[in-house]
Amino acid sequence: MKSGFVALIGRPNTGKSTLLNYLLGEKVSIVSSVPQTTRFQCRGVYNDERGQIVFVDTPGMHIPEDGLGRYLNDAVIQARDSTDVVLYIADTTRKPGEEEENIVRQLKISKAPVIMALNKIDKGKGHTEDYLEFWQKILPEINPLVISVPISAKTGENTDRLLQEIFSQLKEGEPYYPAQILTDFPRRLAISEIIREKFLTRLHEELPHSLAVIVDEITERSKALTYIKAVILVERQNHKQMVIGHGGSLIKQAGQEARKEIEELLETKIYLELTAKVEPKWQENPQILKQLGYFL
Ligand SMILES: Nc1nc2c(ncn2[C@@H]2O[C@H](COP(=O)(O)OP(=O)(O)OP(=O)(O)O)[C@@H](O)[C@H]2O)c(=O)[nH]1
Ligand SMILES: [Mg+2]
Structure with missing residues (x-):
């Protein structure tokens, strides 16, 4: 049996x-x-007859502008340095550019072999050739480098081949996690991430990076009901208005959707109380970054 850690690394929004x-x-x-949806290293455990892969999802690598941005990039570097294989995910619908070069500079010093997944091929070939060319150009400088695999994370096309390539790079070893464990992501963070997603999808590009969710309280009121209190942080008064929506409609809808998903996660009914705060x-x-789970 094989086992090992695989870090998913790429620009924001590539489909990691x-x-x-x-x-x-x-x-x-x-x-x-x-872009920059993922803010935490999130591990997911894959098992089959070949062995176990512990995938480490990371925030998109970008050019940082503030404390949070620096934290996000540090999380990527940390993942790169503690992994057995780097899975570099490229978005073929976008031309490789400055951000890509920035990542490649970071991957050059990776001790782990690098596999490039050319994602979103359900949309056509896109810039696949550009990425391969880009890859060829840097090829002599990256060591050891493996292979590129075109895939679609959405439809799953060619992901079996990707898994095959990953397993072939992993060494024999015992599994790191028991088979029934899917993720080691802490529950409180999982809850705040679900809530954050509901607002991100509703507010689209309007409120990109200035929104955060702090889960203040999780109390099991009874076997059948858990009370959860969460605060949506925004930077400005008008953002708070956007989060709340007309007559509270947006916060209500997002809250209902989040509640359903959290109920599935916790396998119990929940009462979800959401408030917005500037x-x-x-x-x-x-102080706040720490409360949000970013340990700087
Ligand atoms: N058509 C298509 N869309 C995809 C594919 N993979 C991801 N997407 C879309 O691309 C967008 C970004 O996907 P994410 O998985 O959040 O990307 P990410 O790399 O984790 O992004 P960050 O966490 O921000 O770094 C979403 O709208 C996905 O639905 C794919 O294979 N095909
Ligand atoms: Mg992500």
Whole structure:
């Protein structure tokens, strides 16, 4: 049996979390069309007759602008340095550019072999050739480098081949986690991530990175009901208005959807209380970043 850690690394929005969820057959990491959706290292455990792969989803690698941005990139570097295989995910619907070069610079110093997944081929070939060319150009400098696999994280096309390539790079070893464990993501964070996703998908590009969710309280009121209180942090008064929506419609809808998903996660009924709060520059506030689970 083989086993090992595989870090999913790429620019924001390339489909890292979508791939992780597809391979595990269950949602362990939130997904949205907004770049920088993932803010935590989130592990997902894949088992089959060949062995165990512990996938580590990471935030999209980008050029940081604030404390949170630096934290996100550090999380990627940490994943790179503690993995057996780097799975570099490229979005073939977008031309490789500056951000890609930035990542490649980071991958060059990876001690682990690198596999490039050319994602979103359900949309056609896109810039596949550009990525291969880009790859060829840097090929002599990356060591050891493996192979590229075109895939679709959405439809699952060619992901069996990707798994094959990953297993062939892993060493023989005992599994790290018992077979029934799917993720080691802490529950409180999982809950706040579900809530955050519901707002991200509704607010689209309007409120990209200034929204955060703090889960203040999880209390088991009875065997059948758990009370959860969460605060949506935004930076400005008008953002708070957007989060709440006309007559409270948006916060209500998002809350209902989140409640259903959290009920599935916790396998119990929940009462979800959501409030919105203005907290200017929370991304630079170490106290708040800590409360959000970012350990700087
Ligand atoms: N058509 C298509 N869309 C995809 C595919 N994979 C992901 N997407 C979409 O791309 C967007 C980003 O997906 P995510 O999985 O959140 O991307 P990510 O790389 O985890 O993004 P960050 O966490 O922000 O770094 C979402 O709208 C997905 O539905 C794919 O194979 N095909
Ligand atoms: Mg993600």
